Amino acid sequence: MSINIKSPEVKIRENRLGSITGFSGSASELCEMSKGKRLCDRKHSFSQCLGCSSGQALCQLVMIQDAVVINHAPLGCSADFSDFNFTNRVGQRKRNFKPKNARLLSTNLDEKDTIYGGGEKLKATINEAFERFNPKAIFITASCASGIIGDDIDTIAQEAEKKLKIPIVYIPCEGFKSKIWTTGFDAAYHGIIRKIVKPPVKKRKDLINVINFWGSDIFTGLFGKIGLKPNYIVPFSTIDQLQKISEAAATVQICPTLGTYLAAALEQEYGVPEVKAPPAYGIKGTDEWFRELGRITDKETEVEELLKSEKERIYPELEKLRKKLKGKRAYVTAGAAHGHSLIALLEDLGLEVVGASIFHHDPCYDNRSESGKSLDHAVNTYGDIKNFSVCDKQAYELVNSLNRLKPDIFIARHGGMSIWGAKLGIPTFLMGDEHFGLGYQGLINYGNKVLDVLETPEFVKNISAHAKFPYTDWWFKQRPDTFLKEGK
Ligand code: SF4
Structure with missing residues (x-):
């Protein structure tokens, strides 16, 4: 693996890892095809919605406490600024920080800028950000518009850096560049590694x-x-x-x-x-x-003691939960590795995961190690998932699968997806806190949450009784992968 921190650009996931957004089959087939570069993307001939790399880059950078993020984009690309502010404040509360608003600015590119260039607006916004917030660093995220008109963001950032004497970091995360919107995480991290992280002065063992x-x-x-x-x-x-x-x-x-x-x-x-x-x-x-x-x-002994004591602590309750949940049928929708993690967690609780709609698939990770591959781990440890789709948040595919499989419970990681379970009358919950299910205590947390939701089905039954679908009966009779083109 080679990461080139001299280049301002990060290679997109499609080219770097061979990642895909279209697949329908079983999880074991996907694992098998992911070996030896045999995985092809089945393209969607119809797309209802897509995420954007820029949003993923923003969601990480905006939470750096003493930095400012400038989105060099038309105002429409800032539609989710309020979401970032909300998650920022919720997260600050969880970590016992005083809630503060996100420090996010848009250069508000308009039609004139797309003809004459948006460089001057960007320079003015950098100055504004510096004067208004006195930040320790400024990150500039690119957009489709600034990418297409070819504004030289990196040069503008370098010139401003010399003048203001703080790191000013260009983040190339134009939405059109990659269908795998998690490329935006990579772009943000590339900027951090390239311009913020310094060589170690003193290694910390702890x-x-x-x-x-x-x-x-x-x-x-x-x-x-x-x-x-x-x-x-x-x-x-x-x-x-x-x-x-x-x-x-x-x-x-x-x-x-x-x-x-x-x-x-x-x-x-x-x-x-x-x-x-x-x-x-x-x-x-x-x-x-x-x-x-x-x-x-070098903490092997301490880790063994921790594992022993944690397991002794949770096992009595875990066994009770497993008995109550045994055989319940679950469906999961989430981003790639977190979705695989939820599958492992639910299977360990005794549920049967009958299907999953996962937003993309990385056939390998940047470290090229086999031992950390999350879907392989879930399949090898708990067995296959027969109805496994990679569907980049296409709600029409998800609804179709849910309607066919009618699981006892539906678990979503992202807002906007859980509503489809509720509309179908399937007990559903949204869990945004990814640490809720982590570790041994995570099994207990999830087990109790699933039980709570299963025991109170009236809420979704009421929603279902009054819900209207934008989909016709025709669509519910089609296969969920109807709009996936053929490919292996
Ligand atoms: S960067 Fe492109 S894909 Fe992302 S919100 Fe703006 S226009 Fe849409």
Whole structure:
């Protein structure tokens, strides 16, 4: 694997990892096809919606506490600014920070700028950001419009950096560049590695980088028991903290879809070892994840004690939950690796995962290691998932699959997806906190949550009785992959 931090651009996932957004079949088939570069994308001939790399880059960068993000884009690309502000504030509360508004600006490109260029507006916005917020760094995210008109954002950033004496970082994350919108995470991390992170001054044996979203703080307690400290990146970190992530003893990630690039880049550039193990969801994944962390940090004995005590603590309740949930049929929709993690977690609780709609698929990660592949881990440990689709959030495919399979419970990771379960009268919940299911306690958390939702079906039954679908009966009689072109 080679990461070129001299280049301002990150290679998109399609080219770097061979990632795809269209597949319909079984999870084991997908794992098999992912070996040896045999995976082809089945293109959608009809698309209802798509995500955007720019949004993924923004969602990470906007949570750096003392930075500002400028979206060099028309105002329409800022439609989700309010969402970022909301998640920022919710996440700050979870981590006991004083809630503050996100520091996000748009250059508001208009038609005139698309003819004469938006460079002057960008320069003015950089000055405005500096004067208004006195930030420690400014990130500039690109958009389709600024990419198409060819504004030289990198040069403008370099000139402003010389003048203002703070890092000003160009993030090339134009929406049109990649169908895999998680490329936006990679673009944001590429900018951080390229322009923010400094070579280590002093290595810290106890410090563990945790690449994460904005979930609750569970690692301070867990790592504290084995003499380690979490260094949460990127949300809610500071520029000073990010400059020193090269000093950590190891990098873990709660989701390889999120952190594949940054973890591999830190190992390549600064020798910070990445924990290459399945995500810590379900007993086996958690065991392997902690054991690998223990091996790297020379804490094997402490880890074994932690695993023993945690398992002794949760097993009585886990067994009760497994008895109650045995045989219940579940359906999952989520981003790639987190979706695979939820499959492992639910199977470990005794549920049968009858199907999944996952937003994209990475046949490998940047570290090219086999041991951390999350779908392979789920299939090899718990068995196949017969109805497995890769569907980049196409709601029409999801609704069709849910209607056919009629699971007992539907679990969604993203807002906008859970409503389809409720409309069909399927007990449904949305779980945005990815740390809720992590580790041994995560099994108990999820088990109780699933039971609660199963025991209160009236809510969704009422919604279903009054819901209207935008889809016709014709569509419900078609196969969910009707609009996927043929391919292997
Ligand atoms: S960058 Fe492109 S895809 Fe993303 S919101 Fe703007 S116009 Fe849409």
